[in-house]
Amino acid sequence: MGNYERDLTTYYDRQAEVRDARTQDPQREAKRSEFIEHLKATRRHDLLEIGCGTGVDGLAFKAAGIRYTGVDLSEASVRIARHKQLEASVASARELPFADETFDAAWTMSTLLHVANADLYGVLTEIMRVLKPGSPLAVGLWSGSDSEGINAADDQEPQRFFSRRSDETLLSLFEPHGTIRDFSTWEHGQDPGHYQYFIIYKP
Template structure:
């Protein structure tokens, strides 16, 4: 399906002001707080968020005393995150602007679903490159029946690319890059889909 980053950047640049005001998913916030607690307990003091958006999750990591860095395709998202006094940079998960082994943990919600299956292995290898040995990467995705689509109706144009994967497909693809654990799902009413949340630990 190719690289859809230009369209994604344009979409999220336009949506940033609305997204900054969007209501939170309480179940995802609960998962984030449990992840933060696990990082604090394990003395993991730095986290990279891939697809940081406008910085809502970043504030929670920072409040817990974890050194937070966000990266996002969208300059507008990064501008909103920086306005919250968060460290954030414009960049692509395909070529992260960080040295190898920099971060002791990773967090990426609803971002890697924009990566086609044919590119996912390379993207995960690049993600793992910037994490330290044994680092946990928390991942959130929207489920689907292994379909890759440009959504027909979106909030803004250009419409976004999605790769929506079955639970077993997610376990297999991500399991090629680390130990998958804590795999949980929850339904989102009205969507016909569920959210997938799990940890991939770098060997």
């Protein structure tokens, strides 16, 4: 595990209970509902969430009848998710503990912004490895001016690593891994950048 993954683990272990109680972004919830309807319409039943946190999204997928599996770096977050009767385990997207082509959909919100651009190709390759051909991966990220580094705004140690990408850079990094559809953005008062959302389909 790299230094920034260790720091992320420590940060989110400490923040797990607080983040579990946070109010959710209604636009993100609307995208989740759309994605669930798409999965049901296309008969995709097995979903992996990368960066599952405490299982807030996982509960919605499970309630919709989708077989849900979540992974997260934070053991404290995974423990809360399991308490909600969700299938969740501690793992990094760099090395997922699943066989090739296990899942027919995936969901990852505000997680891959913690992966450096230099590491992103390998991480996306690993995610695609565990997806069946044609599977959709829904991605949500915070935008930025193509800058990477620790988040000086964090009010506790350790601080988190962020890679904040422009829309153009983001799409260029993901396009080698599949077909991108439904790209959209929206403003959010809690953050200086806009939120980026899209679905990428594995070839």
